[in-house]
Amino acid sequence: MGNPSTMESVVKRDAVTWLDFRADDLSQARDFIRSLQEEGVIDELGFLSLLARFSDLLHPATTTLMRSARYFYFVAGTYRRLEIEGVRASLVSQLARQRQDALRDVLAAEETVGVIGREAGMDLRQFPSLIYWSGLRRLGIFTSSLSERAYQEQFDDIRRCRRGYQDDDKTAQGPEGVEYWSADLPAARFLDSDGHVKPGVTFKLTKEEALDLHKRFTSRFPDSLISHMLTHRLVGIQWPWDCPKPGSELAVWLGHARNMSLLVRGATLQYYSLLIDELDKRGIQKATDTVQPVFEEWWAEARDPLQKWNTSEFVTVPTVGSALRYGNRGDKWFIDGWLERFNALPTATDLLKDKKARDLIRDRELRVKPAKSRLKYEKHLRQWKPDRVTEGVYQFDYRHSIGSRFVSEILDGMERGQ
Numbered sequence: 001m002g003n004p005s006t007m008e009s010v011v012k013r014d015a016v017t018w019l020d021f022r023a024d025d026l027s028q029a030r031d032f033i034r035s036l037q038e039e040g041v042i043d044e045l046g047f048l049s050l051l052a053r054f055s056d057l058l059h060p061a062t063t064t065l066m067r068s069a070r071y072f073y074f075v076a077g078t079y080r081r082l083e084i085e086g087v088r089a090s091l092v093s094q095l096a097r098q099r100q101d102a103l104r105d106v107l108a109a110e111e112t113v114g115v116i117g118r119e120a121g122m123d124l125r126q127f128p129s130l131i132y133w134s135g136l137r138r139l140g141i142f143t144s145s146l147s148e149r150a151y152q153e154q155f156d157d158i159r160r161c162r163r164g165y166q167d168d169d170k171t172a173q174g175p176e177g178v179e180y181w182s183a184d185l186p187a188a189r190f191l192d193s194d195g196h197v198k199p200g201v202t203f204k205l206t207k208e209e210a211l212d213l214h215k216r217f218t219s220r221f222p223d224s225l226i227s228h229m230l231t232h233r234l235v236g237i238q239w240p241w242d243c244p245k246p247g248s249e250l251a252v253w254l255g256h257a258r259n260m261s262l263l264v265r266g267a268t269l270q271y272y273s274l275l276i277d278e279l280d281k282r283g284i285q286k287a288t289d290t291v292q293p294v295f296e297e298w299w300a301e302a303r304d305p306l307q308k309w310n311t312s313e314f315v316t317v318p319t320v321g322s323a324l325r326y327g328n329r330g331d332k333w334f335i336d337g338w339l340e341r342f343n344a345l346p347t348a349t350d351l352l353k354d355k356k357a358r359d360l361i362r363d364r365e366l367r368v369k370p371a372k373s374r375l376k377y378e379k380h381l382r383q384w385k386p387d388r389v390t391e392g393v394y395q396f397d398y399r400h401s402i403g404s405r406f407v408s409e410i411l412d413g414m415e416r417g418q
Helices: 004-014 024-038 048-058 071-085 089-110 128-138 148-152 155-162 207-220 225-231 248-281 291-307 331-344 348-353 355-368 378-383 400-414
Strands: none
Touching: 048 225, 048 248, 071 089, 071 128, 071 155, 089 128, 089 148, 089 155, 128 148, 207 225, 207 400, 225 248, 225 400, 248 291, 248 331, 248 348, 248 355, 248 378, 291 331, 291 348, 331 355, 348 355
């Protein structure tokens, strides 16, 4: 067990000035948006919050910044060890980050993909604990509603409780206090007896960890896609809607999720066509026919499902309806208006050049980013690059790549010996 005074001197000597996220839920939202931009999913027309609701339904307790499922246990084990060591509240933030740095260095020697902070190094701003904190709470691994920062501030109380106390007649009593971590968590086998990360640690879940995580997902989110995949041992499936034999409710969610992704992709392509035309009109760059062939392929894929889409049923999907902006020219107004033009026109070319559909796009852009409208302000138009037009534009997978990795790791771990 570490000595608090010794640890204090270590922190002072080796401390790095890290970004302090007191409002870590807000930080996670910003990181989520940034991660989408980094991965090529660009929210041009203001549908990110709506699409995120589908992600939470299909792959709950995940975010796009997550990598391996074992980070849930790395973070929990690190903090539980700090509790045992009796760390002071003033030191816990720095020590937690130092130990996550040490974990990163060990993992980087063993894993080629998915090590958080490998490239950033000492400039890392999104530590695993911040990225995984909301998931830890939703899975019941961390049993309090406290943010990470608020939990860190409880460490002086935790230390006093672990040391025990005296009752009114000065009789020593055993330790008592709030328990912040689930009592049935697997042992932190990645740490040695001194609390250091063992050499050779990898992302492979122990069997105990895999069984625990399987139970948490399937018991807390039984109707989710990730639970369906775990129950039916489904791996290697590229898109959520390709998963076989979903339950009736899950099938409805998947259908709406696919249609929403298709609609936003088509609208975004039409928006790009408008931008290319505007560049040509203003004499900035001569128009090229880069959108038309991609739009034709999108049309062939979207024609049948979007013609059958019941948007009245769409707004009844749990949590999705509450994310819609209603009222004059809100989300539902745009979706229904653009779909009306989609259904009324016979070809992709007709829709791409349709004045009413294009006016809807213009209005939408101006409403979601009034100060940065590219169609209105030349400064922002000049910053846009036509090379963003690709077949995969806004092919939103609702964190399916993250959920699929978790499923694969959990199922592999369940087959592993202790």
